[in-house]
Amino acid sequence: MKFLDQAKIYVRSGDGGAGCVSFRREKFIEFGGPDGGDGGRGGDVVAECVEGLNTLIDFRYQQHFKAKTGMHGMGKNRAGGRGADVILHVPIGTQILEEDGETLIADLTEVNQRVVICKGGNGGFGNAYFTTSTNRAPRRANPGLPGEERTIILRLKLIADAGLIGLPNAGKSTFLASVTAAKPKIADYPFTTLYPGLGVVRRDNREFVLADIPGLIEGAHEGHGLGDRFLGHIE
Numbered sequence: 001m002k003f004l005d006q007a008k009i010y011v012r013s014g015d016g017g018a019g020c021v022s023f024r025r026e027k028f029i030e031f032g033g034p035d036g037g038d039g040g041r042g043g044d045v046v047a048e049c050v051e052g053l054n055t056l057i058d059f060r061y062q063q064h065f066k067a068k069t070g071m072h073g074m075g076k077n078r079a080g081g082r083g084a085d086v087i088l089h090v091p092i093g094t095q096i097l098e099e100d101g102e103t104l105i106a107d108l109t110e111v112n113q114r115v116v117i118c119k120g121g122n123g124g125f126g127n128a129y130f131t132t133s134t135n136r137a138p139r140r141a142n143p144g145l146p147g148e149e150r151t152i153i154l155r156l157k158l159i160a161d162a163g164l165i166g167l168p169n170a171g172k173s174t175f176l177a178s179v180t181a182a183k184p185k186i187a188d189y190p191f192t193t194l195y196p197g198l199g200v201v202r203r204d205n206r207e208f209v210l211a212d213i214p215g216l217i218e219g220a221h222e223g224h225g226l227g228d229r230f231l232g233h234i235e
Helices: 172-179 229-234
Strands: 006-012 045-049 064-066 086-090 094-098 104-108 114-118 149-156 162-164 197-203 206-212
Touching (some): 006 114, 045 094, 172 197
Antiparallel strands (some): 094 104, 094 149, 197 206
């Protein structure tokens, strides 16, 4: 599986459904009262932390996500159904940030943890809602409210108990392969490891997760080599 630890995506919640203008129709009753139902609420955009994922690669191939619009209200006081949510499945350790890359929206660190990124718009009122003592037959209804939209950044921090940091070709991947069942790429040239790797060390009925971080060189904090981007995995 390809590794991707950062993705920029656009999300939009669903618009609310429109209210309905309708009047009751019954046998022998010429003018029935208003019975237009309310529109349904639009779907939310939700991020959910799931087990078994360790990459954001799915967000490389799809960057736009939009929840469904709520159903419109109907006669006989029938309210419209709620629009379907969009669920974004992300790995444990995913941070959700504003487009500026600095403002933190949520930090997902536990399985099944959920956060609503965009709330769906409320549905509009049907004409039954506007009935008053002086207006027994209102012919107005509200449209649904628009959903929210935003561009966000997903940033993955691998959840590890310990990390291997060092210069390129220092033997970090070799060590990881020796003490765990991981099979990282090993070669005799610098920057063989381009992405962080994980392995589980088992000893004396105990286990912990070890991360192999790509090599750092002098000036990495200024963007030299692979830069310091991967240091986020061992914060």
